[in-house]
Amino acid sequence: MVVAALTETPATETPVTTLDELVAVVGEPIPRVRDKVRDRLHDLDRQWLAASPFCVLASSDAEGRLDTSPKGDPAGQLVHVLDETTLAIAERPGNRRVDGYKNVLANPHVGLIFLIPGRDDTLRVNGRARLVSDAPWFDDMRVKGSRPILGLVVEVEEVFTHCAKAFLRAQLWHPETWEPESTPSRAVVAHTFERADQSLAEVEQHYGPTYGEQLY
Secondary structure (H helix, E strand, C coil): CCCCCCCCCCCCCCCCCCHHHHHHHHCCCCHHHHCCCECCCCHHHHHHHHHCCEEEEEEECCCCCEEEEEEECCCCCCEEEEECCEEEEEECCCCCCCHHHHHHHHCCEEEEEEECCCCCCEEEEEEEEEEECCCHHHHHHCECCECCCEEEEEEEEEEEEECCHHHHHHCCCCHHHCCCCCCCCHHHHHHHHCCCCCCHHHHHHHCCCCHHHHCC
16 A cells, blocks of 8 residues: 655654654553454444444545545434444435545445434444445335445444543534534535536525435
């Protein structure tokens, strides 16, 4: 794997370039944290996956360039557990960029973080992935009558729960901290970068109340 050289470190920064330097800053994990990684799904993991409506898929191409992609479906339809070492995620109609899936074709290693709204801990899964255009379990993942258009099958190599500190620091599930209007709307962003040939009113209509009717 070829990794591009990093830019020169500014004189005002103190670089960390070795494992020893990194450990000197963050320390060593305690044994129960170091040893919590499993190589197969426990029943508690299956329960989590069944309750999760959202995950983030991390992938890399053959040169090490990374991509992260959100995946969402109703809880119980996002993930299909094939067995204790294999799970699958449905792909639905989207923008067709499929950056992560292109990466999987070049490099099968993926990482997944599964979220449950309101929970500050998460479930992490690392493994090797493959793509399938059809499988018997596609019927089990129908949403509003629609089968997946593609499936990502992940052979589990590592699975573990992640503590709540990041979510607690972010106050992610605290509505009193939410400010959805603090940045321009999706329509404004899309009009600026993607749909300059349309009027803002047309873009706002596209992302209006009927946008959610086009998901499946």
